[in-house]
Amino acid sequence: MTKLSTKHLLGIKELTADDIHLILHTAENFKEVINRPIKKVPSLRDITIANLFFENSTRTKLSFELAEKRLSADVVNFSSGSSSVKKGETLIDTVNNILAMKVDMVVMRHPNPGAAVFLSKHIDAKIINAGDGAHEHPTQALLDAFSIKEKLGSIKGKKIAIIGDILHSRVALSNIFCLQKLGAEVMVCGPTTLMPKYIHSLGVKVEHDLRKALEWCDVANMLRIQLERQDIKYFPSLREYTMLFGLNKDILDSLSKKIVVMHPGPINRGVEITSDVADSAQSIILEQVENGVAVRMAVLFLLAGRA
Amino acid sequence: MMKPRIILDSKLLDITVTRLCYQLIEIHNDFSNTVIIGLQPRGIFLASRIHKKLQEILKRKDIKYGSLDTTFYRDDFRQKELVPNATSIDFIIEGKNVIMVDDVLFTGRTIRAGLDAMLAFGRPNDVELLVLIDRRLSRHLPIQAKYIGKVIDSIASEKVKVEWKETDGVDKVTLLSND
Numbered sequence: 001m002t003k004l005s006t007k008h009l010l011g012i013k014e015l016t017a018d019d020i021h022l023i024l025h026t027a028e029n030f031k032e033v034i035n036r037p038i039k040k041v042p043s044l045r046d047i048t049i050a051n052l053f054f055e056n057s058t059r060t061k062l063s064f065e066l067a068e069k070r071l072s073a074d075v076v077n078f079s080s081g082s083s084s085v086k087k088g089e090t091l092i093d094t095v096n097n098i099l100a101m102k103v104d105m106v107v108m109r110h111p112n113p114g115a116a117v118f119l120s121k122h123i124d125a126k127i128i129n130a131g132d133g134a135h136e137h138p139t140q141a142l143l144d145a146f147s148i149k150e151k152l153g154s155i156k157g158k159k160i161a162i163i164g165d166i167l168h169s170r171v172a173l174s175n176i177f178c179l180q181k182l183g184a185e186v187m188v189c190g191p192t193t194l195m196p197k198y199i200h201s202l203g204v205k206v207e208h209d210l211r212k213a214l215e216w217c218d219v220a221n222m223l224r225i226q227l228e229r230q231d232i233k234y235f236p237s238l239r240e241y242t243m244l245f246g247l248n249k250d251i252l253d254s255l256s257k258k259i260v261v262m263h264p265g266p267i268n269r270g271v272e273i274t275s276d277v278a279d280s281a282q283s284i285i286l287e288q289v290e291n292g293v294a295v296r297m298a299v300l301f302l303l304a305g306r307a
Numbered sequence: 308m309m310k311p312r313i314i315l316d317s318k319l320l321d322i323t324v325t326r327l328c329y330q331l332i333e334i335h336n337d338f339s340n341t342v343i344i345g346l347q348p349r350g351i352f353l354a355s356r357i358h359k360k361l362q363e364i365l366k367r368k369d370i371k372y373g374s375l376d377t378t379f380y381r382d383d384f385r386q387k388e389l390v391p392n393a394t395s396i397d398f399i400i401e402g403k404n405v406i407m408v409d410d411v412l413f414t415g416r417t418i419r420a421g422l423d424a425m426l427a428f429g430r431p432n433d434v435e436l437l438v439l440i441d442r443r444l445s446r447h448l449p450i451q452a453k454y455i456g457k458v459i460d461s462i463a464s465e466k467v468k469v470e471w472k473e474t475d476g477v478d479k480v481t482l483l484s485n486d
Contacts, residue, residue: 002388002389002390003388022390025390025391026390026391028393029376029378029379029391029392029393029394032393032394032395033379033394033427036427036428037399037427037428037429038426038427038428040427041379041380041424041427042379042380042423043378043379043380043381043384071379301379304385305384305385305388305389
């Protein structure tokens with residue numbers, strides 16, 4: 001395997017296990033690069049990348065931008081808040097106008113599921129999905145897989161519990177696809193109201209008891225409650241959610257083994273995870289952020305290398 | 308059909324590596340300010356051989372040795388698929404004399420990328436190139452090796468295959484030609 005089977009990164013669903021292994025392998029080399037005194041390589045010096053963020057983001061946007069700059073690409077940024085989207089321009093028009101300025105790749109975050117797929121069918125540039133609504137967030141899943149592999153040595157056969165708001169989470173869906181393709185066992189855990197209706201069709205275990213999920217797993221990936229995507233009330237109160245599904249030091253220390261704790265960020269401290277857990281030795285939250293840059297460099301590098 | 312012709316067999320290859328080591332010692336004395344950098348993917352076998360042999364001859368165990376991957380610095384990465392390999396240099400090459408090692412010097416493009424890649428680890432005092440096989444008629448860039456195992460005159464359609472016991476089970480250099 002020396003190249004990806006796809007021209008775009010729209011979702012993990014479209015990737016093969018070989019693709020994922022190639023990305024993770026390439027990312028290992030980029031992780032070495034970004035820990036050098038000089039963190040920059042000239043690979044993409046002739047490539048221009050547009051970062052189109054139609055939805056707020058700190059980590060992903062910064063991470064992509066750093067990845068692009070460390071590959072020596074030229075970068076243009078766009079946020080919908082300060083653009084002509086507010087004046088009624090359509091997505092295709094916006095992007096085509098940007099492409100008319102000779103852009104080779106587009107990194108896009110959009111609140112509508114399927115926006116990246118839609119764009120890839122109409123636009124002649126390589127598209128990387130940086131999150132589309134509650135659908136997929138492929139680079140997050142890849143960096144999570146990279147972090148698990150780095151911490152535990154491998155992913156095959158490992159048990160990973162994804163805990164929290166599964167219904168509204170693109171991280172959950174991408175993680176499920178990615179981990180299953182790499183041979184891990186996946187469990188989702190959360191309130192019944194925050195489970196997608198067809199969750200069983202994904203071949204994951206479903207659990208509603210936090211303690212049972214934690215006892216079962218090697219890695220717990222704690223998700224944020226996506227209040228901005230919740231149009232109705234899914235549970236009585238945040239306090240009740242925290243009591244039933246929040247991870248705190250007492251529960252963590254009472255488990256029979258030391259599990260790894262992950263969180264894709266942004267953290268709502270004191271809701272899904274307490275501060276002492278987030279900052280504990282078992283947490284790899286900041287490693288995830290560091291690995292995010294390396295994984296995104298790998299994705300950009302491999303896609304740019306495709307004719 | 309590719310007709311193979313053996314350029315170096317295992318005995319000759321060993322003699323050549325030994326000679327290269329003594330040539331290096333002639334210039335670099337005890338290697339106190341000299342480091343060896345092997346280029347990934349195929350140069351590292353020769354580099355580690357030379358490193359091992361030098362340590363035997365000089366009876367010291369602290370000659371610095373690293374491997375360098377050039378993939379991210381290549382100018383042709385969109386023309387062919389390249390998979391990166393590990394770079395492992397756990398020292399700073401600032402002010403050091405560097406011996407860059409590769410198996411075959413062909414167009415010179417790998418070495419050019421290697422020179423670029425090396426800059427991320429500091430400014431060397433001096434860089435020299437050591438290769439096992441120099442295909443002297445095929446250069447695209449003004450790059451020459453200082454230490455050469457064997458010079459061969461070959462045309463671009465021919466292929467030089469270097470095999471190492473470590474990965475291929477045998478030490479051998481063959482020239483494959485189309486005729």
